[in-house]
Structure formats: C-alpha cells, structure tokens
Amino acid sequence: MMGRLISICLWLILVFHLVFRIAGNAEVDVLNALRTHLGNSNDVFQSWNIIDVNPCRWYHITCDNESSVTRVDLENANLSGQLVPQLGQLTNLQYFLDLYSNVLTGPIPTTLGKLTKLRFLRLNNNSLTGQIPTSLTAIDTLQVLDLSNNKLVGDIPVNGSFANFQPISFANNRLNNPPPAPASTSSGNSSIGFIAGGVAAGAALVFAIVIAWWLKRKPLDNLSDVPANPEVHLGQLKRFSLRELQAATNYFSYKNILGRGGFGQVYKGRLADGSLVAIKRLKEERTQGGELQFQTEVELISMAVHRNLLRLRGFCMTPTERLLVYPFMVNGSVASCLRERSESQTPLVWDIRKQIALGAARGLAYLHDHCDPKIIHRDVKAASILLNEEFEAVVGDFGLAKLMDYKDTHVTTAVRGTIGHIAPEYLSSGKSSEKTDVFGYGVMLLELITGQRAFDLARIADDGDAMLLDWAKGLLKDRKLEMLVDSDLNGKYTDVEVEQLIQVALLCTQASPMERPKMAEVVRMLEGDGLAERWEEWQKEDMVLQESNQTRHPNVTWFIPDSSSRIPPDELSGPR
Known part of the structure; x- marks a missing residue:
C-alpha cells in the first residue's frame, strides 16, 4: 500500500536523522558526561535520555531559538560527584547558576573559562576544593559570581571580571586574600566600589565593609532580579x-x-x-x-x-x-491522567473523556472566534489540556507561541509544536492557522480514545506505526476497533459514541487544512449537530477519489466500508 511505503520511507529518514544527531550532538555528549559524574539519588536526570537527541526537551535544560543550551538548572538537588571538564564545550551557556546547594566535590574545571557568553556562575554551598581557576577572569560577560561556602584554597584572582565581585562572593572558604573593592566607572557597570580620588582610604574601607555586610544580609541572586514597582x-x-x-x-x-x-x-x-x-x-x-x-x-x-x-x-x-x-490544576493534565497516573488513581471514565473532548473544543473555538486578535495555540495536545477539580477541560499554554493578527490569514514563524501533533502544512511551510490547531485537536481526541502517545517508537516493535494517527487508521482499516480503545476503560464505553469521536478526529486530521472543520463546527458536531452529514459528505468524496486511484493503480485495494458500517473508513494516503 502506497501510504505504508511512504510511512516506511519517512521513518527511514527519521532513523538516519537520529543516528546523525546522536553521533554529532556535542552538547548531548557533554550533558551525559555531567550526568554520569553526578549522583542521581533523586532521579533528577530521569528525562535525560540519550535516545532523545534534543536536550532542549530535557528537564532542567533551557535552549535558545537555535536549540543551543543556554541554561542548566540543577540547584538544591542533593547531587554529589564532580564537575566535568567537558562543560567548557557548552559555548552558548549563559546561566550556569543552578549547581548551588548540592554536595559537589573536586576542583572547578579550568575549562569553564571557555564559556565566553557566561553571565551567571553560582557554585556556592558545595564542597568544592582546589584553587579558583584564573581562566574564569577572562569571561567578560560574567555578571554574577558566587563561590562562597566551599573548601577552596589559594589566592583570589583580582584581574579581569573578578575585579567587579565583592568578598561575599568568596566567603567561607580557605582563601588567602579577598579582592579589593573595585573603582566605579562612568558606564555604571562596576559593582559596589569607592569613588577614586579625593576619598580617604580609611573612609573607603569603612564604606566597603558596610556594603559587604548589607550584601551578606541580602541574597546575592536577587540583586539584579527584583523588578521595579512590583505592586503594579x-x-x-x-x-x-x-x-x-x-x-x-x-x-x-x-x-x-x-x-x-x-x-x-x-x-x-x-x-x-x-x-x-x-x-x-x-x-x-x-x-x-x-x-x-x-x-x-x-x-x-x-x-x-x-x-x-x-x-x-x-x-x-x-x-x-x-x-x-x-x-494550580489539582488533576494535572489529560496526558498525566492517561499515562502517568498512580495505581491508586482511577482511570478516566468514558463520560469524563467525552466531557474533556467537548470542553477543549469550546476553549479552542473561543480563542479562534472570540479573541481580537485571534489566538492560535500551535501546540494542542493532551499535555496542554488541564483538568480542574471537576475534571473539566481547561486549555493551557494558549497565546504563548504567537498572537495572530485578525488581518492575517496565517502566521509564518519557526515551527513550534510536538511531533505527532504537527499538521503537515505547518511542518512543511511553517505557516500556521486555526486549522493547525484543529489538526492537533484531532490527534488529542485519538489520545483520549486510545490512551496512547501521539508519537511512540515502541509501537513499531509491535508491527505498528510510531505516529498515533497512522496506527489508528491501520486498526480501523482492519476492523479492530476493540484494539483501538484504551484498555483502561475495561469495555465500559458506548460503541456508537466511540465511533462518533473517531469520526470527528479523522475529519479534524485531514491532510488538506481547507477540508478540516473549524473548531466552532467541531463543537456543534460533539453536541450532536451536523456530524452525520459532514461524515457522509466526506465518505462520498473519498469514494470518488478511491475510484480514481484504483483506475490509475489497479493493484491497490482500499477498504472503504458502506454507510451502514460501524467502522469508519480509512483515509486515503497523501494530500488531497
């Protein structure tokens, strides 16, 4: 079947892409080296999976728009072990402020001096030993430094960027000399200092001591982070x-x-x-x-x-x-309730799943039709649908990707989203519209029905498809509805309602965005108005296209049930 062949080709491309990324992503190698050298008693690194070659999806990692690691957050995590010299290869790192309040030992790697974009370095409250590397003084971008409460020895460098940092940055170590308070500059970039010329040395010393005492009372990490007029x-x-x-x-x-x-x-x-x-x-x-x-x-x-x-x-x-x-949403997300619930938690029953489907559709319809400018979500998925105390759907994360101006028909930006949920036209062109949300919503419906992830390589091992949409279509074609429905439901669902929800999902995930319904129409269909007519119309169009494809490809047979069948037809492969 042509669709199956196309799917296999796409996955071969993906496999080659993954192999290339695994072999060539130096940042992944560095982070994994760090992970192996630090104790992980609290499962801090549970999401650091080398199979996932994009570290930007890992917990505690932040990246810029070019997917380069700019921040690593591992503070107060009870980590032990030593810092690795490979950290110097994270050349885009700006915030390395997250290793304080651990139990790290060993020296500070001299290779950190290669982090020429580093702005924050906080390694305080550990058990680091050895000397402070002089290479750190060459980091001109360094704004915040805290090496206090360690077991460092030797002299404190006084040149380069270190001239801007006060004794509190090095307090409670075994160091020899604190750095002198720096002189102020016309640009105002210097930290606290004394006015050069005309000020007696004794007065300057008293001033520095008073300021150092004040800084010690005030947490250093708040110095540049307290907003003006916080009560506004x-x-x-x-x-x-x-x-x-x-x-x-x-x-x-x-x-x-x-x-x-x-x-x-x-x-x-x-x-x-x-x-x-x-x-x-x-x-x-x-x-x-x-x-x-x-x-x-x-x-x-x-x-x-x-x-x-x-x-x-x-x-x-x-x-x-x-x-x-x-x-705070006490019941988490749809994704967590479907796939991450504890044994004591009750699975989502069918009536609640129907309620979630309708509530999410109403929320998205409001964003599309009642906001000015309209808001395109661009990452609709089970993890973005939260649940309140009554397990009512609450759409989250909307508006964070792009606010769409009402005068525009689409927005062109870098593609955002989650694999398995991204509409084909958005993936290929970067153009998003409300119809990209409709596609993501359709996949989310399949998540609700099946309990499966939108993208799961484990399904390939079971002779299935990694993409949930393709996997579901395959089961529908083979008339295996019972294998499609989430086993957690234990058969407690209504066949007709499951089929109706599947029909809505397939209508929403059509290849052509023009053929997908608007979210307002989806709401009406879920409320019992217009689904049968829309489904019958789509069947007729598919049957005409099927006859055309069979004329051109006589050896290909397609399964299209008649209108009385309880199993929805398989969508023909390829754009229409």
Whole structure:
C-alpha cells in the first residue's frame, strides 16, 4: 500500500536523522558526561535520555531559538560527584547558576573559562576544593559570581571580571586574600566600589565593609532580579516580584517541577496567602526593549476569559526572568491522567473523556472566534489540556507561541509544536492557522480514545506505526476497533459514541487544512449537530477519489466500508 511505503520511507529518514544527531550532538555528549559524574539519588536526570537527541526537551535544560543550551538548572538537588571538564564545550551557556546547594566535590574545571557568553556562575554551598581557576577572569560577560561556602584554597584572582565581585562572593572558604573593592566607572557597570580620588582610604574601607555586610544580609541572586514597582497591576493581573515566586517554589527547586513544555518549566508554588499556583518559567531570553511587547502579549492573553481556558493570575518580569502565574490544576493534565497516573488513581471514565473532548473544543473555538486578535495555540495536545477539580477541560499554554493578527490569514514563524501533533502544512511551510490547531485537536481526541502517545517508537516493535494517527487508521482499516480503545476503560464505553469521536478526529486530521472543520463546527458536531452529514459528505468524496486511484493503480485495494458500517473508513494516503 502506497501510504505504508511512504510511512516506511519517512521513518527511514527519521532513523538516519537520529543516528546523525546522536553521533554529532556535542552538547548531548557533554550533558551525559555531567550526568554520569553526578549522583542521581533523586532521579533528577530521569528525562535525560540519550535516545532523545534534543536536550532542549530535557528537564532542567533551557535552549535558545537555535536549540543551543543556554541554561542548566540543577540547584538544591542533593547531587554529589564532580564537575566535568567537558562543560567548557557548552559555548552558548549563559546561566550556569543552578549547581548551588548540592554536595559537589573536586576542583572547578579550568575549562569553564571557555564559556565566553557566561553571565551567571553560582557554585556556592558545595564542597568544592582546589584553587579558583584564573581562566574564569577572562569571561567578560560574567555578571554574577558566587563561590562562597566551599573548601577552596589559594589566592583570589583580582584581574579581569573578578575585579567587579565583592568578598561575599568568596566567603567561607580557605582563601588567602579577598579582592579589593573595585573603582566605579562612568558606564555604571562596576559593582559596589569607592569613588577614586579625593576619598580617604580609611573612609573607603569603612564604606566597603558596610556594603559587604548589607550584601551578606541580602541574597546575592536577587540583586539584579527584583523588578521595579512590583505592586503594579496590569489590568486584572498582579505583577509579582521574583522574591515572592522564589519563596513560593523554594527557589525553583526541582522537587517542585510539575512538568516541562515547549516554552519552559512549570513549578508548583504556594504563595504567602496560602493559595497554590503553577508558575511557568519561560525559557526564552528577553531582548532589549522587549518589555512593552511582553506586557502587551500578557495583557492580550489575560483578556481571553472562558471557563475552558486557563486563567492567567499574574506575571513577573525582571532583567533575567519572565514568569507567568496560573491557578494550580489539582488533576494535572489529560496526558498525566492517561499515562502517568498512580495505581491508586482511577482511570478516566468514558463520560469524563467525552466531557474533556467537548470542553477543549469550546476553549479552542473561543480563542479562534472570540479573541481580537485571534489566538492560535500551535501546540494542542493532551499535555496542554488541564483538568480542574471537576475534571473539566481547561486549555493551557494558549497565546504563548504567537498572537495572530485578525488581518492575517496565517502566521509564518519557526515551527513550534510536538511531533505527532504537527499538521503537515505547518511542518512543511511553517505557516500556521486555526486549522493547525484543529489538526492537533484531532490527534488529542485519538489520545483520549486510545490512551496512547501521539508519537511512540515502541509501537513499531509491535508491527505498528510510531505516529498515533497512522496506527489508528491501520486498526480501523482492519476492523479492530476493540484494539483501538484504551484498555483502561475495561469495555465500559458506548460503541456508537466511540465511533462518533473517531469520526470527528479523522475529519479534524485531514491532510488538506481547507477540508478540516473549524473548531466552532467541531463543537456543534460533539453536541450532536451536523456530524452525520459532514461524515457522509466526506465518505462520498473519498469514494470518488478511491475510484480514481484504483483506475490509475489497479493493484491497490482500499477498504472503504458502506454507510451502514460501524467502522469508519480509512483515509486515503497523501494530500488531497
């Protein structure tokens, strides 16, 4: 069958791509070397899978738009072992501020001096030994340094970037001499110092001691991260200070990580008033002058108010951080309920799955038809659909990819999304529209029905397809509906309702975006209006195309059931 041949060819290409990436991705090699040298008693590295050759999808890793590693977050993780010299190969690393409060031993690798883009280096509260490498003084970009509370020995370098750092950066070691307080500069880039000329040495020394004492009382990692006017509200949103969110998450401890999406890690937090929140720490770097754009986008997102959309509670914006604060969803995501539930958790029953399908459709329809400018989600999947106390669907992460101007028919940007959910036209051209969301929604419906992942290489071992959509079509063609439905349902579902949901999923995942329904139409079909007519119309079109294909390819046989069959027809391969 031609579709099967095309699928095999695509997977061969993917396999070659994976082999190439595994062999050539130096950053993966470096991170795996780090993992093997650090203790992992708390499963910190459980997502660091060498088969997944994109480290940007690993927990505790942040990348830029070019998929280069810029940040590694492993603070307060009870890690032991030593830092590896290979870290010097992470040449795009900017924030290496996440190894403090561990039990690391051994020396600081001299190769860290090769990290010419490094801005933050925090290795405090460990048991590091040896001398401070003089190579670090050559990092002109270094803004924050904290090597305190270790077992370092020898002299403290006083040249280069180290001239900007105060004794508190090196406190509680076995070092010989603290660096002198630096002179201020006209550019204002120097840290605390004394005014050269005309100031008595004694007065300068007293001033430096007072400032050092003040710094010791004030956590160093907050110096450049406290936003101005933290009490300012943007519409109905509160502007949180970074200090509040750090306290809520125990300084973004890995223990509070709820998950990771395409835009950053999400942490569970408890605010001072006792309320639970989910804090999304956006991973993309801020650009100069981007504050107004960020505030505008946040304000537009906050205006999308619907019972099936995740409400934005507030935000935080600093020179180094952008964070969004949402209410905490006690039942997690659809993906976690389908595939990551504990033995004590009850599987999602069929009526709740139907409720989720309708709620998610209503939320997306609101984004497309009732927001101005309309909002295209661009990463609709089971992991993006959250569940409230009543297991009602709440669409999350909307608006983070791109706000679509109502005058545009599509948006062209770098492709974002999750493999298995990405519409073919978006993958090939980078053009997204509301119909790309419809495609992702259709795949999400199949996740709801099957409990399977949208992309799973393990299915190939069972003579199936890695892509859920192709796997489902194969089972439908072979009339194996019972194998398609999630076994966790234990047969407690209605055949007719399953078939109707499958029909909606197939209509939403048609190859041509023009032939897919709008989300408003999907809502109506799920509510019982128009599905039979739309399905019959699609069957007729497929039958005409089938006859045409059989004329050109007489040796190919296609399974198309008659209109009375309970099994939906297989969609013909290729674009139509």
